[in-house]
Structures are given as C-alpha cells and as structure tokens.
Amino acid sequence: MKENVVIRTISRFLVPFIQVYALYVIVHGALGAGGGFQGGVVFAASFILMIIAFDLPYVRQRFNYKWIVICSVLGVTIYATIGLLCLIPSGNYLEYGAIEAALGIPHLHGYLIDAVEVGIGITVMAAMTSIIYDISNKGGESS
C-alpha cells in the first residue's frame, strides 16, 4: 500500500532527526535522563514510522532479519564484554571503578558506561524492530 506524497516526504525528512535524537538520548544517559533502553526504543520508532509511511517489504529490504540477528548479538556482546572486563582487575561485574583505578585513566568509567549504553541500545533497537516486523506481517513470505 502506497501512502500519499505528503506523508512520505515528511517522514523521509523526519527519520534522520529521530535517529539523531535517539543517539543523543543514548549518549546522554550517563549524565542525566535517558539511557540505552529509551534510546533504542526511539531508534526503533523511526523504523516504525518508515513502516507506516512506506510499506513493510521496503523497510525489510533495507534492514532484514540477518541484520537484526547481527545487531542483537552485537549489543549483548558489547555489554557482556565490558562487564567481564571489569572482572580482570578484581572488580565486580560491571564495576567500572576497578578498570579506571587499574589503568589510571581519568573519567574512564563514564566512557565505559556510554559503551554499555550503546550495546543496550543496539540490542533493544533490533528486538523492537523484529517485534514490529512480526506484528505487522500479514503472512506470506518470511525473509
């Protein structure tokens, strides 16, 4: 189903802004309101807007199930890797202060929190997008 030209143009114009805002929410999560989950949901909302404005196969062709699997595994891997790295200088799981004290780099735990948030965001984005694909699927081929 093709929606009309106004909706398509405006959503094509808005999707990059929504994605930039999602990245802002993810990165801002270490300092204030926001975080990985919220940013990932906002990022997935841009895909939902694309599914509404264009049709589902077009979006699927851009971001198919292979990339969803890759993204969700990648996010979990980033999260678990940074969590396990904190075990090396005898800290707890996700205890960033242990790495910061061992390496002696100031503000390192802020960057580590940001990296963990990015991992959460990637996973949440992929999971939300796959849920939307499965909900709005009308049957037929599944690729």
Next chain:
Amino acid sequence: MVVGAIGLIRFPDFYSRVHATGKCDTLGEGMMLIGFILYEGMNLIAVKLLLLVVFIFITSPTAVHAILNVAYTCKVEPWKKGDERR
C-alpha cells in the same frame, strides 16, 4: 487553544472538527513554546524549544492530513448545509 476547543465542540462533522483542532495544535503550541522562550531567556533550553516549535510546525499538519486522508478513503460523508449534526 480556546478557539480550537470551541471548534471541536461546536462544529457539525468530522472534517471541520479536525480542521479546528489541527489549527490550534499547530499555531497554539508554537505560540506557547515561543512564550516559554521569551520567559526563560536565550540559553540552550531556548534552542531546544525552538527546534520543538519547528518540528511541531512540520509534523502536526502532516498528522492531520494523514487522519483526513484515511477518513476520505473510508468514505466518511462530509456535512452539507441542512443536515443534522453528527
């Protein structure tokens, strides 16, 4: 905003009600946010509010257009003079 509320209650059918509320959403919220900017003074929050004004000014008419387009596709009858209110 008051005019939008009055239009929502008083207008006879779907199309004209959406017309009234779409106007007050777009311009009324923009004016309220510009008022916040004037009250707060120019700083980073003012820049964010200005972006918000721009995006509301773009997206709100688009949402109204989408609703009306779907209503027209589903053959909602427009009100004519002499019909009763719906």
